[in-house]
Amino acid sequence: MMNLLRRATRGFVPHVVSGEWRPTDDIVWIDLQSPTPEEEAAVEAAYGVDLPTREETARLEPSSRLYQENGATFLTATLLARVDEPHPVATPVTFVLIDNVLITIRYEPLKAFTIFAQRCAHVPVNDGGDAALELLDAIVERSAEVLELQSSLTHETSIAIFNRPPSTAFGPLLTDLSRAQSITSMVRKSLVSLSRLTSFGALAPEFQRDEARRSHLTSIQHDVQALTEHASFTSGHISFLLDAALGLINIEQNSIIKFFSVVAVVFLPPTLIASIYGMNFKIIPELHWAYGYPWALLLMVISGVAPFIWFKRKGWL
Template sequence: MINAYRADGSLETLSASPGQADDAQDFVWIDLLNPSAAEDAFVEALLGIEVPTRDELKDIEPSSRLYTVGNAIFMTSSLVWRVESGEPALTDVAFILAGDTLLTVRYAEPKAFHLFVTSLGRRSGDLDSGLAVLSRLLETIADRTAEVLEAAVAGLDELSREIFRNRGKRRPPQFLENRLADIADQHRLVTKVRDSLGSLSRMLTFLRNLPALKQDRACADLCRTVAHDVETLSEHAAFIAGNISFLLDASLGLINVEQNAIIKIFSIASVVFLPPTLVASIYGMNFHFMPELDWQLGYPLALLAMLLSAVIPFFFFRWKGWL
């Protein structure tokens, strides 16, 4: 799909037909979403550049992600998407400046793009070039990343309350184990966000060193602000990762405490019932000459000895505070 936007924010969906090429010269932003080979060829003929393929977007070498070819500037960054679905992932998006036109190539739909398109009508006066569109789009991506981190913080706060709330009361056996799975989900989300922020930081560093950006004072100031925001978000993400590590250690510690409490109960029970077992074992032997066998009160005395040998250790443990 080819979505093209003019400086006034109006949208036009293009088809890969030669007749539309002459009408597409005044677009400031062309967005390729899951493009076909014909659409790639159409845009290549329109802008005079080579559109990177899906496999090329996955290259991790800096020389394959940030480079210039003639007057065209090629940048690739990884963005987080599918956050709301609970299965966050990274998708690689190409940002290409070809003259006064920004070309984006993507094979997913990060929410930041939807938010930016929604706000185009309010920002139409500021989007008079591809560089201005790129600066505002990066600002929206940074804002969206901040929202994701805020949601992660809220999720971790709720997890913390669940883990430490009513910890003295009996909880289902699998309660803490399930919280470990929730912590793993939050860790996966924050890891994706940190990877995305690192990619954005490298892209902004490359972008800010371009002569074209230095000549545009407004875009340069906006990119500097976005770069500062990305750096701040990276530090915040590192702080959140530290909180996740704390919750993981705390959960594992509480699981050990509960397991030790269960083992303690069995240990005390075995110690309490050991003396009665010893008494019963002695008088269960089949020796013929045992003086107690002729006692008239031997049986009740044996039961009493077994009871006392169980009760005395129990109260001793209570006195020591082990129960």
């Protein structure tokens, strides 16, 4: 799918490639979402660049995702997609700046792109350099929103762990923490790639020639750095809560095992006495004793209560 953003119009305009395509001078942004080979070929022919395919982007090393070629600046970052779905994914997104036109190549729906496209319907964008900066702002804002959501979830889970009623199941809490940890880790990975992207992006002519844009890019770098630290803190907090939950599970299990161990020890002496007097030997001294039965019961009670009192004095109960 190819979407175009022009200076004269506000908002994206879908475009269908048919035959030879010639871009107009008012194009600011070309967004290629899961592009067809025909769409990629049309953009490559129009701007004289070689756009990376999905397979090429996946095979690129992190150090090879940022480069300049034929007057174009290629910037590839890993962004988080499908956060609101059960299984979020990290997807590569390529930004190409050439002749003050921004070209983006992505293969997943990204909420930051949708938000920025909606803004463009109300606020016009002058050229590709401004579009790139505003889009990066939207991506950083979306990352901050996701991190804030995970932080809130972590705080709620923390309260649930330490203020929960006894014998509450830990399964749902551990599941929530594991999901929060996974999303936070992917957001941090995305922020690290964004940090490298913004550092290399400063070399693009669209930014070098404009002091205001360089300042804007520096501001984005500071935001990315702050969010990276926030993600690291949240990840550490989640790790602590996971360890705390597992520790509480062990404590509860130990308490249960201790309870059954004490019960077993308490009933062991009475069971021994009952076993002795329950043997079917012909000659047992107390067999015909009138007080044999109450005596055996008394012995069983004393032998059961004595260990219980001893455990209580030791503080084991």
